[in-house]
Amino acid sequence: MLTLDRRQVVLGLLGVAVLGVIWQLATTHVTRMTTFPNTLEAGGAALAQLVDPEFWRQLRVSGFRWACGLGLAVGIGVPIGLVMGRHRRVHAVVDPLLTAMYPIPKASLILLFVLLWGAGNGARIVAIATGAIIPVIVSSYHGAAGVEERLLWSGRSLGWRAGRSMLSVVFPAALPQILNGIRIAISISIFVLVGSELLVRGSGIGNYLFNFYDVGQNSKVWGTALALAIVGWLLDSAYVAVVRLATPWMDGQV
């Protein structure tokens, strides 16, 4: 799957170097030096954040909200999507609502939820779940709609009722698509998490990042942002690796 030949490694490093040079040129030619740390400074600041316990403490606060929101989205979204995939009427009712909700910036809804419930974890978790649920529903729907009829027939021939078929046939058959949807949901939920913490301050990693902006510590702003980027990327890679390990029978990519 992932074959690292020498050409790939050399060209990959060259690509990173080209990006570094572009960044460096940007610091000297496009913006003022003082506002934009150069490549080495930015990398150093990111490393400094990654070993700072406060960064991880704030990340844990945010991580709790994120996990609750994502869990809620998966727990509600998967059943809705599976039922939509097997029942045309349910699909006809729910699908236009999803289409209408799709282009709304979910992170902005945090303000509505805060007006309703106050600026605690609850409002943030609901905002994250609202953002993450759409890709979960859509992918579960596509997975369930594409289940081979033959599989359902064999379930029926064993005398299974609709609920049992859903659990033992439709869900496993749709699993690859669902896992793919959850991957998209992860990146959207991180976006909503950071957005909601930047919009309604209080605690968490977004607030931590914004504090550096407020006091004008520019290299720390960039350092925290890059450290967060690395964490986001690690999370995505870890998800892909775990899914590959846990479902070795699945072909195709996540």
Place this chain on the structure above:
Amino acid sequence: MRPPGATSQPRLPARIARGIAKLLYPFVVLGVAWWGLAGWLDRPFAVPTPGDTWDRAIDLWRGDIFGMASLRKSLLLTVTRIALAFALAATTGVIVGSALGRVRWFRQMFGPLVVFGFPIPKLAIYPGIVIALGLGMSSKVVLGYLEAFFPIVLATSAATSQVPEKLLWSARSVGYGRVGLVTGVVLPAAAPGILTGLRVGLVGAIIGVFLGEMIFPSSGVGAIMVGSYRTIDAPGVYVAVASISVIGFVADQLFLSGRRRLLHWSPEGA
């Protein structure tokens, strides 16, 4: 432009009526739910009634409440930013994506960077971008651009890399050059996948620009939303959410109808 075989469609007026009903249905559901919730909760500072919100929308449209720019001007500004961000992301994204999909050394050089850039939360970099570019137009457009660019690149590179070689051979055999192959064969054959990426990118541009306007509120509909929130003006917050939702819905629907027109020949276009 339907193939002659497809005559089982209902007549045109019935189809239009059904289309309009399908388009309006979610708004009727949301409106009724909102109206019911506002009446049931009876907390106008948390959930304003649709009537109050409509009144506030008219005030805001005329402008100058608490020193904010009018909704009319803000809408124009926000839409301009979204259009700029999306246009830039679509052009560069399709070019870079095609190069990633068709050119081996380019893919090996920049593929890993794009894969790295895709899942990172671009919002986290935004304060840094604002420090560098200021509060005005450019930082908001850049955030919208970043949100739109990566989905477009990934979809385009996936779609262009899957163009059947046979199509390329036959085009070459009738004398297509390098440029002709790209514009005449690769891009049209990859169009369904590219357009799917562009739709995700369009929504990304809307979300990026709007969030940018909210996080550092200086102008635009996002600034109206945050300005209203800070003055505990719930109807104003709802006006802003409704405005950006309408922008998003209209843009998405226009895109989908354009996509259907472009792809009438392919199974994905239906």
